[in-house]
Amino acid sequence: MHLPALIERKRDGGRLEGGEIHELITRFTAGAMPDYQMSALAMAILWQGMDAEETRDLTLAMLQSGQQLRWPAQSPERVDKHSTGGIGDKTSLVLAPLLACEGRWVPMISGRGLGITGGTLDKLESIPGFQTGLEIGVIESQVQRLGCAMVGQSSTICPADRKLYALRDVTGTVPSLALITASILSKKLAEGLNRLVLDVKFGEAAFMQDRPRAEALAQSLLNTAAALGLKASARLNPMDEPTGCAAGNALEVMEACTCLKGEGPLDLRTLVLDLAEELCPGRRQALQEHLSTGRAWEKFAAMVEAQGGRAADLERLGEIHRAPAILAVRATKPGKLTRLSARFVGEAIVSLGGGRQVASDSVDPRVGCDQLAKVGQQLECGDLICRIHAASPGAAESAAALILQGVELH
Ligand code: URA
8 A cells, every 4th residue: 555645645535445544544553654644644634524434434443443342241221422522511520420320331431631621531630549541441340330430541442543633633633524523433432332422512612613513523423423333412512601610620520529419500410411311311300310319429429439539538629629829700890791701711721720732731630710600690790700719819810811801791
């Protein structure tokens, strides 16, 4: 196989055959295709796109680049959710234990935050001792015992995606429908799922800012999942203001805990229940009861203990991760809150050290915002817009100035 010829064919709008895609991915994973050739190919795919068969073949080749989770015959339905990313979106932390309470198995493989979007692994790692790097066998046995595990992508699961995503991230080739679809679905298929719900965000802080692009991504994901025998459904959700009232790693775990106990912000609870119901049709009432009775909370606590954390620490995360500076940002005039931009909140959190500019950055679990006002709320002069948790008063002031650029009161 002559790699330059394949790159040229894609550059000129031609298509790649299944065998060629498989060979390309195999060589790339093995280090036998240099990064510069894969980068050129990724750029050609970004511009020329891939048809449904090519996207399916790419997904399959990436899935087959590594190991897959294996489940005994007759095991309960394995389910998961994938979100295209948001600010303050701690839904996964509530969803995995909630679905386990319904008897589903949830082998949730999540990612880290990059850019302004938060990552489930960073949030979980604000729980002292919590281990996200479990071996495949450990994940399988924990899920069989408890019903859920929340872990990171190990080097043996979809290694092709790990390598390709790192390359896309630095070559301007992330926003390709085919590449995003293959990246997301190869990892989800590696979990050995029966059913997947996709939470595709659109709006100013989303990956796909306008709704038609988000719809196109949802359609590409659904078509490819169907072609590979995975039952999937998609919900399009706005990402213009942060989800819930907290954003930032430890602050989000604390808010997720309130939701797991049947409390917390309505928008978060509604999103959790909408997504859970996609995976457990007709079970909304039962799902609500798992939250209000504390069953979901107990399941989460059991998962935390199983993965090296201590349930007791969940009650004192605020103390463990108390930020040195906490600044109240208040309305300077009365009015209805018509905008509180998730994009600006996300940028503020990155500036505070709570997010990553590059994959190797470490994150500060203490920083972020809480008590965020919600769009539609009537505020009086002096009412709280949010509190900023920062490493220093200066950092808090700068973050406040950024967040206020995205606030509109009328
Ligand atoms: N999330 C992924 O896992 N992969 C992408 O390509 C984009 C978002």
